[in-house]
Amino acid sequence: MRILVIGALGTIGRKLVPALVEAGHEVNVSSRDPQKQVPWPELACPRFTLDLLDAKSLPDALVGIELVYYLMHGMSDGQAHSELEAVAAKNLANAASEAGVSRIIYMGSLVSAQPKSEHMLARIATGEALAASGVAVTELRAGIIIAPGSAAFEVMRDLVGHMPLALVPKAIDTQAPPIALVNVLYYLVKLADMPETAGMVLDAAGPEWLSYKDLMLKIAKHLNKSIKIIVLPGLPIGLACQVLGVITSVPQSLAKALIAGLAEQLQAKPDELRALIPQSLIGLDQAIEMLLTEEQVQTYPKRWQDGVPTFRNFSSLHGFYVKAAKRTVTVAASPAAIWQVINLLGGKHRYFYLNSLWAMREWMDFALGGSGRNHGRSDDEALKVGDRVDSWTILSAEENDCLVMRFGMKAPGGGGMQISIEPINENNSKLEVALYWHPAGFWGLVYWYFFAPWHGWLLYGMTxxxxxxxxxLQQQLS
Structure with a gap:
């Protein structure tokens, strides 16, 4: 079939797309951010940039499409996410109906018997909005998915990985059936060939139910971390939201939306789905081990992305979600001229602005036993992958396009710098310098926010x- 995957670069989508291609389907993909690279360029899937809140952006992506996978949610978009999600789903469903799409497969979420949290209500409302246009919808509901980037999993990983003691509300005893990503993917791929599931809501659950507390202790065990979890019956969930929103690297609005539904006992009737699509369900311990093994794979894209193991120094304790400080300027010069300036990095120009502040950070690293004072470049003539620029290591050097370097000083986390060029026209280009950080728990976040004002100042002058x-240089070349 010709399939469009909406949300193809998310936690599930990035794994679903290659699985659908392997199953023989012709797959188009969409994302909100046109700058975000695909993790599988070799597949050459046609790509569309869609704004689901703008109905005019949708028709072109749906031409000839038979099946749409809808993997979007808006929990990271702030307090009004449920209203925006309903509008987005309605726009997509109407456009799909007009384009003659046969079916939509919607990845939803397990809910409680009487949903109250905005997160759960939004999941239900999205499914209803998709079905309202008349296009057949198959809804697959899952709880906590054990996968890198799964927000619920990442919140718990950040907590147990960096706090020896956690004071938690009684809701931590609520039970859930976590499921491995590989099992969810198998269900999703098989549903493509099962039009008889149209109109059905199917629950995907793992082989065991356990409390969030027990789940956290399991994760801690696999991370070789020790944590004492003390339940305080009177502790408000709202307060827990505020505290965990600071500790975790997961975007605060997303983390708070998930934690707000912590006390709601999930309901799941997985027997119907298991009968339709039999498979061996992976246990929690094996799922976590698979995840940790995957995070040691030494591959990375040419530009910075959330969760890439190389960018996180191959540490499962460095936050999956990245913190970023960026500055973009328009320059009356060609990409070639800008690249020549970038090639001066680490030499006598150092970082082009307030080098004394860079030097202070290097002395701090030296005092802690680091190599921050190890100045110089491996190659003074060119920037090449694997070479050193002061305490940075070059991960990617695409001439006239992008330079990516990993940070090498001692710090509670992993990060780097990305300098990219985007041509505007014959005489102008955009230059962007970005600093990225994957914090190691609470202290990693403290480190990032402490330096945030300096980052803004430095990036302004540097660009x-x-x-x-x-x-x-451009004037000299002209």
């Missing part, structure tokens, strides 16, 4: 001076 040098 401005780099732009000026590029423009002077």
């Amino acid at each position: 401005k001076n780099m732009g000026r040098l590029a423009e002077k």
Whole structure:
């Protein structure tokens, strides 16, 4: 079939797309961010940038499409996410109906018997909005998915990985049936060939039910961490939301939306789905081990992305979700001229602005036993993958396009710098310098926010001076 996967670059989508291609389908993909790279460029899937809140952006992506996978949610979009989700789902469903799409497979969430949290209500409302247009909908509901980037899993990993003691509300005893990502993918792929499931709501659950407390202790065991969890019956969930929203690397709005539904006992009737699509369900321990093994794979894209093991120094304790500080300027110069300026990095120009602040950070690292004072470059003529620029290691060097370097000083987390160029027209280009950080728990977040004001100041001057040098160079070349 010709399939469109909406949300193809998310936790599930990035694994679902290659699985659908392997099953013989022709797959188109969509995302909200046109700059985000696909993890499988070799598949050459046609790609569309969609704004689901803008109905006009949808028709082109749906031409000739028979089946749509809808993997979107808006929990990271702030307090009004449920209303926005309903509008997005309605727009997609109407456009799919007009395009003659046969069916929509919606990845929803297990809910309680009487849902109250905005997260659960939004999941139900989205399913209803998709079905309202008349297009047949198959809804697959799952609870906590054990996968890198799964927000619920990442919140718990961040908590147990970096706190020896956790004071938690009584709701931590609520039970859930976590399920391995590989099992969810198998269900999703098989449902493509089962039109008879149209109109059905199917529950996907793992082989065991356990409390969130027990789940956290399991994760801690696999991370070789020790944590004492003390239940305080009177502790409000709202307070827990505020505290965990600070501790975790997961975007705060997303983390709070999930935690708000902690006390609601999930309901699941998985027998119907298991009878339709039999498979061997992976236990929790094996699922966690599979996840940790995957995080040691030494591959990475040319640009920074959430969760890439190389960017996190191959540490399962470094937050999956990245913190970022960016500055973009328009420069009256060609990409080639800007690249020549980038190639001066680490030499006598160092970082183009307030090098004394960089030097202070290097002395701090040196005092802690690090190599921050180890100045210089492996190659003074060119930037090449694997080479050193002061305490940075070059991960990607695409001439006239992008430079990615990993941070090498001692710090509670892993991060790096990305300098990218985007041509605008014959005479102008965009230059962006970004600092990225995967925090190691609470102290990693403290480290990031402590330096955040300095980052803004440094990036402002750095991009401005780099732009000026590029423009002077362009005038010399003209």
